[in-house]
Amino acid sequence: MxxxxxxxxxxxxxxxxxxxxxxxxxxxxxxxxxxxxxxxxxxxxxxxxxxxxxxxxxxxxxxxxxxxxxxxxxxxxxxxxxxxxxxxxxxxxxxxxxxxxxxxxxxxxxxEANDRGAEDPLTGLATRGYLRTRLAELYRETPTPDDHYALVLVGLDLTRATGWSRVVAMTLLSDVLRVVFDGGETLATVGPSVAAVLTRRDAALGRRISNLRVLAADRLAVDPHVRPTGPAKVWSEHLPATHHDVCALIAALAR
Known part of the structure; x- marks a missing residue:
């Protein structure tokens, strides 16, 4: 041949x-x-x-x-x-x-970063600024947003990764977020190693958090260079009483 x-x-x-x-x-x-x-x-x-x-x-x-x-x-x-x-x-x-x-x-x-003012150029998730704007809308809509919404956080340990693997790890994580939360929730980057989901509180939230944890582990396991960034830490935060307080929370999570 x-x-x-x-x-x-x-x-x-x-x-x-x-x-x-x-x-x-x-x-x-x-x-x-x-x-x-x-x-x-x-x-x-x-x-x-x-x-x-x-x-x-x-x-x-x-x-x-x-x-x-x-x-x-x-x-x-x-x-x-x-x-x-x-x-x-x-x-x-x-x-x-x-x-x-x-x-x-x-x-x-x-x-493509210049064409995505409201999106993180690497992950395609919303920026931290957009998340703050969305939260401001919620706090204007209701004085107790925590009754109806939760902030789901997921973080990786990027100190154990270098170069391309840091980018790939967060990109894989963003894909997992889109799979688990596909109902119009706000998906955003909070910091270099943390992403957030602003989602409604409902009966399925616990199951989704569990699915997020399992699916993130599966995705990060595909490459030995990416694997050390996991296991992904997944947790839920209550929304504080004021918009100022929630912005302070986001700032702390971004460090």
């Missing part, structure tokens, strides 16, 4: 595995960077740059980090398996493949 044919076969099997794993829009999957990665994987050349470019291209096309990594897991499963059915598994990804692709993906979000 010639080189060009081998690349076409790899691309076809990768696409099939990715679509079977849940890639949502088949027409968006083919990219020039996909071809570059196939060529690099079948060559003796270093595939690092091709993986970074793939991560960037996926982010620019609007793919989330989870979707991007699942697609990468499909490639790894094809490369690692025989010619039968394969089962993509993000947890089985080599740390270097995950790190390079996620780093490329995160770079795009950083570059």
């Amino acid at each position: 010639g080189v060009a044919q081998a690349e076409r076969v790899l691309k076809s099997r990768w696409r099939t595995a990715s679509l079977a794993a849940g890639w949502a829009f088949p027409g968006d999957w083919p990219l020039r960077e996909v071809d570059d990665v196939c060529a690099a994987m079948l060559d003796t050349a270093d595939p690092d740059e091709a993986l970074v470019r793939l991560g960037r291209a996926r982010a620019e096309a609007g793919a989330g980090l989870d979707e991007t990594l699942l697609d990468l897991a499909a490639l790894h499963a094809v490369l690692d398996g025989d010619h039968g059915m394969v089962s993509p598994n993000i947890d089985a990804l080599p740390a270097r493949m995950l790190r390079l692709t996620a780093s490329g993906w995160a770079d795009v979000l950083t570059e």
Whole structure:
């Protein structure tokens, strides 16, 4: 089999595995960077740059980090398996493949910072300033917001991580928050290692906090460089009596 044919076969099997794993829009999957990665994987050349470019291209096309990594897991499963059915598994990804692709993906979000005045450029969550504004609205609406709302916090230990892994850890955490709290809650960054959810108090809140703790542990376990930032600390704070007090609380949590 010639080189060009081998690349076409790899691309076809990768696409099939990715679509079977849940890639949502088949027409968006083919990219020039996909071809570059196939060529690099079948060559003796270093595939690092091709993986970074793939991560960037996926982010620019609007793919989330989870979707991007699942697609990468499909490639790894094809490369690692025989010619039968394969089962993509993000947890089985080599740390270097995950790190390079996620780093490329995160770079795009950083570059879009100027277009996201109310959003944190790395995580896509609301900024601390937006959270304070949202809380001000609640305190104007009711004198006792704690009767109806809670502030759920989740924090990581970034002192045990460096460079790209700090970014990836918080990005993975933001994806987990969107999965668990998908009902219009305010999701925000509070500090470099802390994120917050302003959510209604209801019968499902305890279950959601438990789900957040479990899912965060699963996501952080995929890479040995990211894993030391966990386990994620998850807890709930009561809203103080005044807006001034809640802003002081947020400021303290941000340190």
